[in-house]
Amino acid sequence: MPTLTFIEHNGTRHQIHGEVGQSVMQAATFAMLPGIQGDCGGACSCATCHAYVDEAWADRFPSATGTEDEMLDNVTERRANSRLSCQLVIEEGMDGLLIHLPASQY
Numbered sequence: 102m103p104t105l106t107f108i109e110h111n112g113t114r115h116q117i118h119g120e121v122g123q124s125v126m127q128a129a130t131f132a133m134l135p136g137i138q139g140d141c142g143g144a145c146s147c148a149t150c151h152a153y154v155d156e157a158w159a160d161r162f163p164s165a166t167g168t169e170d171e172m173l174d175n176v177t178e179r180r181a182n183s184r185l186s187c188q189l190v191i192e193e194g195m196d197g198l199l200i201h202l203p204a205s206q207y
């Protein structure tokens with residue numbers, strides 16, 4: 102069961118356990134983590150799961166395309182490593198995955 106680390110905009114760190122096959126958004130919301138809301142339940146239509154994948158982990162996920170890329174155009178403070186965390190599937194070998202949370206979702 103991979104351990105994921107989330108860092109809030111103010112530097113507060115949270116470590117939670119995720120399950121392989123689960124999305125990063127699901128892992129975060131099941132753990133009631135602040136900063137990830139997931140209002141649409143993972144349908145890629147709300148962008149309240151916006152997060153920044155740490156640079157060291159960015160190449161572990163396929164690039165944002167299509168609807169995810171379009172939705173990311175509407176978030177506050179889009180960056181090169183911006184992702185919708187509902188589209189990031191946890192896989193084996195992702196123990197230590199590091200995610201940064203935007204200030205705008207608090």
Ligand code: FES
Pocket residue numbers: 126138139140141142143144145146147148149150151185186187188
């Ligand atoms: S949960 Fe709505 S876009 Fe990710």
